[in-house]
Each structure stands twice: as structure tokens, then as C-alpha cells.
Amino acid sequence: MPEVIDKAKLAFTVNGEQVRTEVAPHATLLEVLRDNFELTGTKYGCGEGECGACSVLLDGKLVNSCLVLALECAGSQVLTIEGLRINGQLHRIQQAFVEHGAIQCGFCTPGMIMATYALLQANPAPTEAEIRRGLEGNLCRCTGYRKIIDAVLSLAHGGAREPDLANREQRTPGQTLIGQRIPKLDAPDKATGLTRYIEDINLPRMLHGKILFANRPHARIVNIDTSAAEAMPGVRAVITATDIELVPFGYGQDNTALKRDKVMCVRDEVAAVAAETPEIAAEAVRCIRVTYEDLPVVTSPEEALADGAPVIHAKVPDNTPFHYDYSHGDVEQGIRESDVIVEDTYRLQRQAHCCLGTSGIIAHFDADGRLTLHSLTQVPFLYKHDLARIIGLPPEKIRVIQPTIGGGFGSKLDIHPFEPICVFLARKAGRPVRLVFSREEEFLATPTRQPMIIHLRSGAKKDGTFTFRDVRMTLDNGGRTSWGATTPWISMRTFSSLYRVPHVRQHVDVIYTNNIYACAFRGYGNPQATFALESQVDQLATELGMDPLKLRLKNSQDPGETTPQGMVLSTCGLKECLETAAHDAGWQEKRNRQPAVNRQPLIGNRQSAVARGLGMASLFHVGGGAKIYRSDGCGTIIKLDDFGGITVLTGSSEIGQGSETVIAQIVAQELGLPLANVRVINNDTELTPWDVGVHASRTTFIAGNSALRAAREARRKLLDTAATRLKRDPEELDLVDGNVVERSSAKPLESIGKIIRGLHFGRTKNELIMTTSFYEPPSVTPNEQHMGNISPCYAFGTHVAEVEVDLETGVVKVLRISAAHDVGRVINRLGIEGQVEGGIAQGMGYCLTEDLKVADGRVLNPSFTDYKLCTTTDMPELSLSFVETHDPAGPHGAKGVGESPMIPVAAAIANAVYNATGVRMTELPLTPERVLAKLKASRGANGEPANG
Amino acid sequence: MTAITSYLAPQTLEEATSLVAAEKTILFAGGTDLLPRWTKGLTSRPEAVADLKRIAALKGVSRVNGEIRVGACTSLSDIATDATIRAAVPVLAEAAGRVACPQVRNRATIGGNLCNASPAADTAVPLILLDAVLECASSGPDGIAARQMPITDFFRGPGSTTLTHGEILTHIRFEPPPDGTFAAWDKFGTRRAMEISIASVGVALRLDAGKIVHARVGYGSVAPTPLRGHKAEAVLLDDPLSPQVIDACVAAARDEIEPITDVRAGAAFRREMIGALLRRMLERARSDR
Missing domain, CATH: 3.90.1170.50 (Aldehyde oxidase/xanthine dehydrogenase, a/b hammerhead)
Structure with missing residues (x-):
């Protein structure tokens, strides 16, 4: 029975106001701020001081309010995120976070802003390194920290640096909204703690x-x-x-x-x-x-398949609920045609989504x-x-x-x-x-990313032409089945269609164990497949004595091809991505450094223990949904009020990724009205039309196309009405900056509001402008052989990672990542950069530190203390390029990019580690312990003395 | 789950010592370890906590008769930024500054870091290098009873110290190393921030006429308690800092630690890291010479 606790009186100052309240002696400051004062901008992220989401200032010092007893604050001054905004004006830190795109799901934002406030109070002009240290206690799962650091840097320079904004007011007349840097529409609320999470x-x-x-x-x-x-x-x-x-x-x-x-x-x-x-x-x-x-506990697929293994689900006596088989061509022929063949087994761990909310x-x-x-x-x-x-x-x-x-990522x-x-x-x-x-x-x-064991064998001819891939995958399904069991649907598309390869065979067994289970996670089986495949492409390059870049270019597809799995590459920027990322990374110069292990004198007469290397990996992914359900469509309703205000009701959901803003841009652009006029309603099934959901990098493409069609319909109505009123041909008119203008001269003829009111309150007929659209992409549901054009377009990309490996500790430090992505067309540059930067951070965590460990069916590290996300101090220099291939079916030519940036990171880093050390890592994450063990084993094999 | 029924905030050491003489009151400083333990149910909540942070005498850094004296309730961020400490014992400032993150360092105290008695306590190893003395107080017949001990006598095992019931760690005191002392400390983790050390090591040494005349070695996270490296010190003492001596010292260090395997790292790897970090420090000392 809980004891009845006498509450103690507490008097302190919150955001400048003296307050009194009663609290339980064990209540934390976090609980009291949220429960007694409704200051819900201070977030619970972990309750143990490991994430910083609850950061506030206590007597001028940054603290985690979850680690402070409320009664400790008697007589103290507490400043929360709600205290920063004065007279309704955003504080300059809040403003900078909004304008620099430092906010995605927004859950970490209040804590991050409070940490910035404390940092700038102590040091008004911090360097980038000081900013990283100052924010090292605040985790963010969405942004990869780059835009947060940029926001703080802008303030460090006196706050004078102009953000490159594309507000209607700041753009030149008639300038398009497409491709601009548009701050997220929901960012001001998130920056001020007004946003209400569950x-x-x-x-x-x-x-x-x-x-x-x-x-x-x-x-x-x-x-x-x-x-x-x-x-x-x-x-x-x-x-x-x-x-x-x-x-x-x-x-x-x-x-x-x-x-x-x-x-x-x-x-x-x-x-x-x-x-x-x-x-x-x-x-x-x-x-x-x-x-x-x-x-008896079944702790691994091997145990589950052993003779006499306990049956976990009675209806599946062999503990193998699902198999997948895919093939094209004839692998045996491919083997015969190969001059080199490589083979390896890759082991991929459980990654937790770690949504901050x-x-x-x-x-x-x-x-x-x-x-x-x-x-x-x-x-x-x-x-x-x-x-x-x-x-x-x-x-x-x-x-x-x-x-x-507060973060989705598939979870x-x-x-x-x-x-x-x-x-x-x-x-x-x-x-x-x-x-x-x-x-x-x-x-x-909550389920994790699907752990996999991938056995891959692949071959090539002497000239580098790929000949075959033979894949066997084993999935530890855990005790129940979530979407993790279906991730081979996407893994197999990378094996069949990342680069041209005539013969592919894949067999997958999904096996019950008594472990925890897995669900969807950004990339959906593709990071695993790409790690195996792109590691092996590098292994083939080594065997062939070929430059890995040249080998990849040789086997890259061209636009217009259909892959053997039936996927139609309406656009394909793979070669441009390879060349762009390689050029950006200085591939030629740095790869030509000899020897690959670049030892330099560090101290005294000893050799340096540090080796540098460069590695690359590409990706292939769906770029506009994956038609696994009967419909992959999305509905939109647009209504205009009498004053040019636009309400867009879209079926697609905002999970921090920025779809709301992209949809608003597309609609505002079409209607020639300011972005600020658009309100997007996207979170209520009673109001919004059907959509299949946020997944498969589909929202910009499908919800964007749906919104574009509804907006075009509204535009046509506006122009027809204006043409009648103005006695002009609709073709002569355009909608720009809130006005109907003469297309040839750009001369404003009448305000759009007036056109709408004329239609509504007119003498002859009375109408409102309300339009609807349901967009169903021209993709098809794959057949039982998994063949078919599952997505209306496909995304490509290449990452080049430069790393430094400490040969005595096994530490892999990523110095720089050059990322080039075929995105069709950039709609919101600020948003798309944030997607790529955040994806890279998740990919780095997957590669280097993240591993939800399970032994004997039990989770060993269920906390941010021992499940390690990258912090500000771990992020490398990032250089992003966007290859615009203008997909004919995409809204303004755009393709989806939500998942892509996460996919090739681990393979690129592992290939760079190989380039630096000659050691091939086949198991993630690349912990220092694992890397050092392999380094020592390889030195032993070469007869070199081991260090240490 | 028990609940705390009273929160006490003594203003003086006398008040504090008489409060903690009571059976069910526990001492509370930064709270950064206690609060999550309570929340997660790893430790049941006590009936009463005595918060020591309002006792002015337990805070701050002072110089007394050439010695540096640090109040046990001084926060790690105050230690990391204190001008005296930074100038005289930068290894301590660095260790304090690399605990967790700014939020935690602003709350966590050096006394709490020690009394928590984690083998991974980052400030313990620099204090071992400094031959620090810990001052304790308890309620005695004539007011306060004082006791002091060398830091190496303080730790008993994970989460356990030699403080007796009712005793409060009040100060940490040490002589700043004389000019010409080489001192270094480093910790190893898989991230650059927010890390509980997988292994940490520190070394302090002085040479005279080419020979090592003073040596201290300390280790963290590789034994049930923070550990002084007597064997590694013995190898160094009275010898020149030659490559052979460095090799022997590293071998002795790897030999005298007792790491375990847990979710953070394996025992063998911790041993490797102690060797690698110590070797780098000794080589730096050699090149600094």
C-alpha cells in the first residue's frame, strides 16, 4: 500500500514569478513543473539524466530537472522554456532554432534550447567545439545535431548572421517556393514548449x-x-x-x-x-x-532449429513461421561466368528507435x-x-x-x-x-530493428561486370511477429537491383526464438542488406584489383532501365551520386595515398597508432511508397476561406519529418498565396481523408502529388472565376503573391481574396472553393515471386566516409561523410538537409555504438546509459549534395528521401575501416572492442607484433 | 516502493551530523546517482534525506598551509573550472570535467562521486595520484568528531566505503604536485561524452637526474574499487623512463588490475585499454622530458 505522504510546502520562483505549492518530498522538479504548474515544455525523456530533455536553469545553472528533488529548490530561481518568450516574442535562441531547421519532432528542443541558453550565458561567443561540449548532454534522434549547432553558431556571431529564409515577405516577387529553405511550420510552437505531446x-x-x-x-x-x-x-x-x-x-x-x-x-x-x-x-x-x-528458453535461431528444440508457437512446430524465396537469372550460370567470387557472413544487431518521446x-x-x-x-x-x-x-x-x-522512424x-x-x-x-x-x-x-544474419556470395568477371549474388538470410523473429518479419521484402530489392546483376537467388528463413521482437525501422531491412552487399562490392574490388568507385560505376544502371525484379527506373541518378560524393570527398587523391595504412610519426620515435581511410557505399530504395497494401494512395481536401486562407486536410501524418511544410509549400505555390496563409490538418481521422500511412519514403511523393492535384483544381477554379470577372482568357492569367496577374506582364489585376468573395457572394451563382483529390500511385503490388514495380520511382545515393582508426584501442572516429542523394527535386532544402543529416546520425549509431543486447532472452542495456546514441561530440563534418533527376511522376519532380540517408552509412564506414587497416568488419556495431580484436587477429596472421 | 517522508536541509555540519546519526536518514548531495536509482527501484527510497548542499562549509576550494582543500559538496563543474585546481592539478579538473555532461556536472559533487563508490568514479584516480586525504566528521560527545584517512583506505567495494554510520565526508585535501611533476589522466569509453568509463588510468611521476624519483599510478573501472597501481609504480621507481621500463610498467599494470566482463566491455579489452592508455601517457612523459 502506498503510504499517505504529507506534502511539504515549497516556495520558489519560476520564470520570474514567486510561487507556492505543495509537493511530495520525493517529487522531482520535473514532476512539479509539469504537474503543479502545467509547464509541460519541460519533457520527460529518460528520468535519469541521460538525455537532457528536461533541462532547466536552477539558480542560473543548467540541470536535469528529473535529477533534482523539488524541495531542493526552496527559495531558488527556476527558468524553463516557457520563461524565455517575453511578450509573445520568440527569444533569439528560439528564433535561431526555428530559422535554421534545428527542430524536427521537437521533443528534445526545449531542453536543447535551455542548454544553449546556459552555454551562451557563460560564453557568449562559443566556438563550434565549445558548442558541441555545451550540448553534449542533450540527445536528439532526428536532426543529427548539425542544424542545432548551426543555430547556436549563428548566435555566437552576435546573432547577426542572416538565416537564408524564404518567407513570402523576404523572397523576391513571384519567386517559387519550391526548393527554398522553409522553416517547419510547427517549429515556433515546438521552440517555445507550447506543443502538446501525448x-x-x-x-x-x-x-x-x-x-x-x-x-x-x-x-x-x-x-x-x-x-x-x-x-x-x-x-x-x-x-x-x-x-x-x-x-x-x-x-x-x-x-x-x-x-x-x-x-x-x-x-x-x-x-x-x-x-x-x-x-x-x-x-x-x-x-x-x-x-x-x-x-526451456530458445535464445537463438540456431537453437530454435536444433533437433528437439522447444516449440514456441504450437501452430509452427518447426519454429520457422516464414520463408522468402526470390530469384532471377540462373545463379549457377553466374558462378560459372565469374572470374572472382567472394563469400562472407554478416551479422546485424538490434537497433532501438529511441524516439525521444x-x-x-x-x-x-x-x-x-x-x-x-x-x-x-x-x-x-x-x-x-x-x-x-x-x-x-x-x-x-x-x-x-x-x-x-516525439519521433517515429517506423516504430x-x-x-x-x-x-x-x-x-x-x-x-x-x-x-x-x-x-x-x-x-x-x-x-x-517496443520492437527494434530486425537483427539478421546474412550469408552472401557474389561474383564478377575480370572486367568488373557483376555476375551473380547468392543470399541466405536468417532472421531472429523473437517470440512474436511484428513488421520485422517482412523486412526481407525490401532487403531483396537491394540484392536484386542495387547495380546491374544478371543472376540473383535469395532464401530467407524467419525463426521464432524467445527473444524480443522487431518491427519497422527507417530503411526496413535495407541497412542490413546494404551493409552486406556494399561490403562485398568492396571485397570484389579488392579481389579484382579495381578502384571501388570504378567498379560501382561500371555496374550502375542508367535511367529508363527496368531491373530484373521488375522495378522501373524512371529516373536514376546513381552514377551522378557516385561521382558527386567521390569528388566531394577527394576520393582520387586520398585513395591513392600509399600505403593504405597511413602511419605517421606521432610521438618520439614511435609509429603513430592512427590510420586513416576512405570508403564508400551506395543505396537503392523505394522513392514513392511501396505498394504492399491494396492502395498506396493519399487523399487531400483543400478549402479556401473568404480571405485567401487555405486549409489543407491531408491523410498523411507529420512525425517530425516535415511533411506538413512540404505540403503547404506545394499548395501555396500553386495558389499564389503566402505560405503563412496555409493551415495543414493532418492528425484526425474524422477530418482527414484516407492515407496508407507514413512509411516507405512515400509522403512527399504521394501526399505531395495528392495535394498538388487538389491545389491545381482549386487553382483552375480561381483562374476560371477570375477570367469570367475580368473578361479574360484563363490562359492569360496567373496567381502570384496573392493576386491574379496578367501572365505576360506580371501586372496585378485583382486580389485573390476578391475573386473568392466574388464567387461566394456573387449575384448569379454562389460557390465556395473546395477541392478534393485522391492520388493512387501507378505502382503495383508485387506478385508471389516478388516481381513488380512496387514503387512509382526509386531513390539512389552514395556516401563516402573518411575515418581514423586507432590501432591500439580500436576506436573508429568518423571524420567526414560526403553524401550525395538522388532526390528527384528538392522541395524544401532546409527540411531535406535535416532528413539527410538525421539519417546519417542514425546510420552512424547503427554502425558504431548502438546495440540493444539480449542474452538468455533478457535485455541487458535498457537505458540511454548503456544504449549509446551519438551525441553532439560524435558527429563528423557532413557535406551534402542533391542530385536532381526530376522524376516525371513526382510532385515538381521530387522523390522520397526519408529513409535513404540512413541506409549506406554503416557500409561506407566499414569500407573506410578496411581501407585504413586492411581489416574487414562483418559484424555491427564496430565497437572498439570488436575492431581491436580483429586488428590483433590480422596482425597475428601477418606475423607483426601486436601492440599494447 | 517506499516514499521519502521528510526532506531535511541542515545549514551546518553540526546539524547534519546529528541528523544522520538517526537510523533512517541518508545523506544526499548532488542526487544524480540516487534519484535514478530510486526511480528505477534499484534502491528503495529512504525515509528521510539530509541534503548537504546548504552547508556553506562543505563547498568550495581553498588553500590551507600550501595544501588544497576541496569541500565535499563542491560540484564537479566548479572543480573543473576552478582556477586553483586548473593551475595546480589539471588532471583533477579534467577528470571532473569529463564526467557525464554539463547538467550532471552542475549537480554532482566530488564527495558524492567518491561516496557513491563506483569503481568508475572519475575523480578517484586523480585523487589517488595526489595521495589525497579524506576528512570525515560525525556526531561526537563534544560536538563534531573528526577522522581522516588516505583515499586508498576509503573504498571497500562497489558501492561501499569505510565510512561508518553517521559519518560525513567533508573535505578532500592534498598537496599540489611540485613543479616538474608529470601528471596525466584519461578515460576510455565508446562515446566522447556521456560515458561511464570502461577503463581509466592516471600517472604522476617526477624525474631527478634521469631517474624516476616519484611515481603514482591509478586505475578506474578495472577492479572492485578505484585502484592504486603499486606494482606499476615499483617498476617505474629508481629507473629511467626508458622504452624497456615503459614496457615493464605496462605489463605490471595489466597484471595487477582485476577487470570484469559486463555489458559495457570484456575484461580482456579493459586490460588492453589500461595498457594502451598508460603506454601513451608514459611515452608522452618521455617526450616531454
């Missing part, structure tokens, strides 16, 4: 949900005793599997919201509680007694039994459809509202058990229930 939303009489996880990898449930929890004051609902109808869900139909007979991984959900406070809910969950009978949901039934969900889903319409079945409610009775999402593509659990709690309690994960729960109970 944990900032409080409904009246809302309860707090908490889940009991099995915390054992494989066991029979003998009994669950919830009596103590139910008897606890403040507990309003306790549920176990016997309280609900168990409807199977998930890609493998092998998951249920709660588990009745057996748990198959540590994160299996066993019971749940809704209570008046989060503390009571947590205490009640601790009081639930579950009796288990432990079963943890997962959460609010479920609320109205008196009619209609359900409103505040959900972070990336796929609101499919979610509504799939959830309906699980919770036994018709889909039309479910409304999905998405609050601002919110699936229905996770906590979501129906929250609905069941709300139904039982008859009150709204909010369920938000702690950081530890986020690590333990």
Missing part, C-alpha cells in the same frame, strides 16, 4: 495505465492473482487475458493484447492496471502475483460507445481498421487523433499490445485512460 494531454477524470510484463522469456502461466491490486485504494481497473476477448493480431497473427497461457518473450504483457495516479498504478502492478512454470496512448469512450484515441500511430487509417477487430468495435466508431509525435507502424490494453482498461474503468511508457519500458517493450 503525456501533456490531460482529459477530465483521466486514469493512468500500467502494464505488468512477464520479465521471463518462456514460461507457462499457471495462475495470476490480482486481488491485492484490485483492493488497493485508487485502483479503478485491473485486467488479465481472462477479462478480454483474445483476438490474434500482428503480421503473423501470433500476438494478443494480453497473454493467457504462455509467455514467449520477456516483454509479453500479462496484466494491466488503471488507477488514479501513475504511482498507484505502478504499485498495483507490483502487487499482482503471477505463478509461472518456466520453460516515449510511446503512449489515451483511450476515451463517449456515452454512445464511440472511442476516441489519442494515438502516436504513423498509420492512422490502417490502425483504426486493424484495432477495431482487436477491441471488438466497428471501425466507424473509432476516431484516431494524433498529438504531436509506430504497428499496433502494439499496449494500445488495445489501454482501450480495454478505459472500457472497464468507464473513464479515459492514459498509458505512457517510461524510458526503461520503451527499451524493453
